[in-house]
Amino acid sequence: MSTTITVHRPDVEDPPVEPVQLATRDELPDDAHLLLVDNGKAKAKDLLLHIARELQERLPIATVEVVSKPGAGYVLEDEQIAGLASRADLVIAGLGDCGACSACSLQDALLFERAGVPATVLITEVFIANVARFADSLGRPGYHSLVVPHPAATKSDEQLRAFAAAVADAAVQQLAARQPAIA
Amino acid sequence: MSALVEIAADQLQEEFFARGWTDGLPVVPPTPELVEAMLATVDREAQDVIGSIPSRSRSVTAEQAAVNAVMAGCRSDYFPVVVAALSALLDPSFNAHAALSSTGGAASCVIVSGPLAAEIGMNAGHNALGSGNRANATIGRAVRLVARNIFGAVTGRFDATAMGNPAKYTLCFAEEDPPAPWAALRVRLGYEPGDTTVTVMATEGPRQVANHLNEDPEGVLLTFVSAMRVAATFAVGKGGQGVVVMGPEHTKAVHQAGWSQERAQEFLCRESRIRPEELEGFGVPLEVGSQHDMSPGPDGRLPTVGSPADVYLVTAGGAGPGWSAYLPSFAPLQHTRAVTRRVRMLGEAMPDCGPDGCEVDLPSVPRRD
Numbered sequence: 001m002s003t004t005i006t007v008h009r010p011d012v013e014d015p016p017v018e019p020v021q022l023a024t025r026d027e028l029p030d031d032a033h034l035l036l037v038d039n040g041k042a043k044a045k046d047l048l049l050h051i052a053r054e055l056q057e058r059l060p061i062a063t064v065e066v067v068s069k070p071g072a073g074y075v076l077e078d079e080q081i082a083g084l085a086s087r088a089d090l091v092i093a094g095l096g097d098c099g100a101c102s103a104c105s106l107q108d109a110l111l112f113e114r115a116g117v118p119a120t121v122l123i124t125e126v127f128i129a130n131v132a133r134f135a136d137s138l139g140r141p142g143y144h145s146l147v148v149p150h151p152a153a154t155k156s157d158e159q160l161r162a163f164a165a166a167v168a169d170a171a172v173q174q175l176a177a178r179q180p181a182i183a
Numbered sequence: 184m185s186a187l188v189e190i191a192a193d194q195l196q197e198e199f200f201a202r203g204w205t206d207g208l209p210v211v212p213p214t215p216e217l218v219e220a221m222l223a224t225v226d227r228e229a230q231d232v233i234g235s236i237p238s239r240s241r242s243v244t245a246e247q248a249a250v251n252a253v254m255a256g257c258r259s260d261y262f263p264v265v266v267a268a269l270s271a272l273l274d275p276s277f278n279a280h281a282a283l284s285s286t287g288g289a290a291s292c293v294i295v296s297g298p299l300a301a302e303i304g305m306n307a308g309h310n311a312l313g314s315g316n317r318a319n320a321t322i323g324r325a326v327r328l329v330a331r332n333i334f335g336a337v338t339g340r341f342d343a344t345a346m347g348n349p350a351k352y353t354l355c356f357a358e359e360d361p362p363a364p365w366a367a368l369r370v371r372l373g374y375e376p377g378d379t380t381v382t383v384m385a386t387e388g389p390r391q392v393a394n395h396l397n398e399d400p401e402g403v404l405l406t407f408v409s410a411m412r413v414a415a416t417f418a419v420g421k422g423g424q425g426v427v428v429m430g431p432e433h434t435k436a437v438h439q440a441g442w443s444q445e446r447a448q449e450f451l452c453r454e455s456r457i458r459p460e461e462l463e464g465f466g467v468p469l470e471v472g473s474q475h476d477m478s479p480g481p482d483g484r485l486p487t488v489g490s491p492a493d494v495y496l497v498t499a500g501g502a503g504p505g506w507s508a509y510l511p512s513f514a515p516l517q518h519t520r521a522v523t524r525r526v527r528m529l530g531e532a533m534p535d536c537g538p539d540g541c542e543v544d545l546p547s548v549p550r551r552d
Contacts, residue, residue, distance in 0.1 A: 040474020
């Protein structure tokens with residue numbers, strides 16, 4: 001007969017997390033302000049700006065602001081989020097094309113959602129599962145994302161423009177309420 | 184208290200493998216008695232928090248650290264070193280959230296400097312970075328098991344490592360105090376000679392440095408430069424940190440020529456700077472408009488390490504024809520920095536700061552600009 005041994009579990013249960021409520025997608029003002037949170041990864045800013053141009057053709061976005069983080073492996077501080085959220089109507093954070101940076105850009109996006117600003121995260125396709133796991137742990141399972149082919153950092157400007165065009169409609173869906181058509 | 188489970192004794196190892204609780208190697212069963220013995224070596228209550236990763240809403244308690252240290256095979260007198268290592272790893276400057284999730288697959292390089300290393304039987308001599316010493320092997324392994332079991336640093340969970348390296352099982356060694364007037368790492372970092380410190384850096388695996396035929400200090404150091412200025416290293420051209428593990432012959436060559444450690448660090452920092460054409464010649468394009476400023480300095484070159492102080496020069500290893508090692512940080516400085524903590528022994532409780540914190544006298548640390 002086998003004897004038993006009593007041991008400590010070496011792991012921990014996933015801690016309870018406060019669910020993240022998505023910001024309300026209200027109708028945008030005529031002069032909406034789009035904030036791009038560039039995490040500094042190669043080509044991230046270029047790709048984000050291409051997406052912004054695509055969105056300006058679909059939504060009433062008057063101004064686009066780029067905030068560049070000093071390092072992709074950190075999340076924006078609460079005070080930064082508060083300051084930026086006070087002037088942004090929409091946020092796109094990215095580019096999540098690595099382990100740490102995709103997790104941190106996702107968290108940036110969720111912090112803006114918490115602050116009441118519709119947001120999304122831009123990632124490359126191989127990080128879909130990674131971002132999904134972090135979204136679970138951060139309190140928003142199934143959080144949306146804009147997914148472009150991987151790798152993006154090696155692509156030409158023309159290819160980046162095509163990537164942006166391909167995700168623009170998804171960005172509208174994720175960020176905005178149904179909008180009146182732009183004349 | 185961490186949960187207790189009952190497992191059939193003859194199935195314990197298989198059960199731990201099946202539950203994903205090990206690094207792929209068998210473990211010592213973390214029985215309450217062994218965990219208690221571990222905790223008895225530090226002035227910490229079981230539920231005291233050693234550190235946290237806020238982005239994961241996770242913290243590690245002394246008891247959870249002790250459970251994983253037992254599993255790693257630590258003797259109880261190693262535990263104060265494990266606690267100090269975890270405390271360093273969880274300092275915000277180390278950025279464990281990034282280091283434990285990056286595709287770069289960083290190892291957690293643990294360097295122990297001070298008298299406690301010898302007292303607990305750590306190896307600073309022959310095979311210091313290799314296998315065969317229980318303290319070296321299990322202290323480093325305990326740190327990784329905590330990363331795995333508490334902070335989710337597991338493939339398929341939060342560790343996105345693309346390639347990985349064997350140093351992710353364990354990477355821990357002791358410094359051999361250098362010959363005077365050179366000073367040990369802990370002293371150069373502002374601690375007392377009688378202190379024992381633990382420095383943790385997120386690194387790649389070690390690369391061997393061979394030079395068997397040269398006693399000229401510049402010649403020896405230039406060989407280190409050839410191991411540092413490598414286009415394939417992510418931080419090269421951007422500015423990271425690195426651990427120079429100088430073996431006895433190379434130490435002697437530089438030391439007997441009258442060089443100070445600071446002069447050697449300055450030399451290594453300066454000479455490891457890389458020309459943009461050198462990077463491009465190896466197929467590595469320069470990043471433009473990114474988080475990494477790759478604009479050449481006045482010398483027309485780019486940094487391999489950020490400053491002389493980012494070269495962590497330590498002496499270790501055994502006598503031979505002339506072997507050393509170099510371990511580059513896995514990422515540039517804006518993502519991660521080495522952190523040092525003094526080992527606190529039994530009777531050295533952390534100050535009770537209450538809810539509003541309190542003032543603590545810290546040793547002076549060289550200023551880093």
